[in-house]
Amino acid sequence: MSHSGSVSTSEIAVQVVEGEGLELNALGVPGETTDVILEVEGRELHANRAVLAHYSPVFEKMFFSRFKESSEARVRLPGKSYKDLVLFFNTLFPRAPDSLCQISDGNLLMLLTLADEYQADQVKDRCQDYIGRELYLYFCRFYNYYAVKSSGSVSTPLKGCNTKGQDLTKPQLIDKLVLYMLACDKFSLPLYKDRVEVLLIRFCDKFKDLSTASHYTALPGATRIVLLELMCKKLSGW
Template sequence: MDNICKMAKPDSESESESDVSYTEPGIAENPVSDLFPPTDIILEVEGIDIHVNKQVLMDNSDVFKAMFESEFREKHEEKIPLPGKNYDDFVEFLSTFYPPTCAPITEETILKVAPLADEYEVDSVQRQCESFLREVCQKACDDKCNTIQVSVLVNYVACAEKYRMTSVLPLAIRLCAERSTCLLRKAGLHTKISEETANQIFDSREKMTEEGVKSCLLKGYLHVSSTMKLFWGSFNNDERKIYEKILVDACKLASKNYTSMVSSITVNDLLDIIITAEQNQLKDLLSAAIELASKCGFEDISACKHYDTLSSSTKFNICSERFKSMDNYYSRYFARGNPTKTIDRAYRLK
């Protein structure tokens, strides 16, 4: 459907179809004819003609099948106007099932395509939409921090509810429950979903808050991911800076007295901090946590279950800091004429 997308919209209602131009040189007047099945019907959207094949539409859409096979007036029409439709959205919709493109669903197209797939009863595209949203929401649920924008989450849960995406709705509800009630309301939650679904979100939020607070109390404030899930979305910029500074200072203190680090920050806590800093782009915290991680035993760090989730650049920076620390210790202790302590310290850094 790429060639259809290249058709320019008329600048005004008075501009005729013959004024429509194509952006690529060498393309025939009807760019669809060479790539698509022979066209025998025209769909008119926002005054623009889309040449398509009737059989392709019937094979994929129950609505189009009924339109062309039953005694509707469209059965004998050569051009069918589709009022109220957006041209770009409709082209995106067609591109998901019309050969030869069959374009995949993306974050940019999901909310445009899903309503049309439901309206025209294109089962294959409906399944694609549900599968895409399920994967996106499941990935966000599996991540340490939910980074999807609140407004997008609200649209996802509304889409899942309206178009009966039963495998998506529980995940979307869970993700919304991780955000503050204030932000959800600002994103128009109550105007976009049913009262029943809204109550499910707030009930989940209440339960999650109770469990999260208990977790934070039991594990201490350094259990960063629990704190982030609960409060980060409702922190203002100043509060976020304060919380980040608390963690930075804790990492620096532990780094300065790293021999007693086991009693203050565990290795699992440290990886939790690093992952959270990566996901939320907290550069100062990431730098301080990497410096601390470089002073921990490599076997202890790499044995943690979340080590593999660290980015390659962070792993490299930890190793780089480790070698830098070892060089500093070698230089310092050899300069003092105390090679025994140098070897001992280097051993602990291995």
């Protein structure tokens, strides 16, 4: 995508304001380089059309085509959460080298949903990187699944692991893996899907471990069939 002038995230991130437990970019305040106001839940996000268009084909069509938004100074985004969009933009326009710092299991699917809607491949890539980092932090020492099987929980959190000092039970670890499997399947993130699948089967002792996991019922039918077939092979000793 090409528009007048060079495009840089600094055109948007001109000031930081605190709010809602997030560090917000200058999308929250007007500046010399902002030329459009996004209105979300009655609140304003001040942005630059060219920067948004550079990162999102959807915004490119919105602002540089015959859509009515192309000539409007204020654009309403109905049905969107202000907090979600701020997090989405902060992930799309990272202020720091570690652009994964605000991604979590709790907002992963939301970010991927917005990335899909706005065709923001950078956000999808960062979400995929987040999954890879979490697999390393939580599971790199547990490819030997029996380290967990004996006690049913991780007795010592991994160094650098963001468990906040709390152990994760085996069901919690399985929940994480099912979440990542759903994200990989639903949003076409191929890089870690096979690794997630292998770990998931290793951590499950019985069908119930899998079927009672959060997000399991949201998995595509074909994926559930594959997982159940792999569980059958494991339990039958194949």
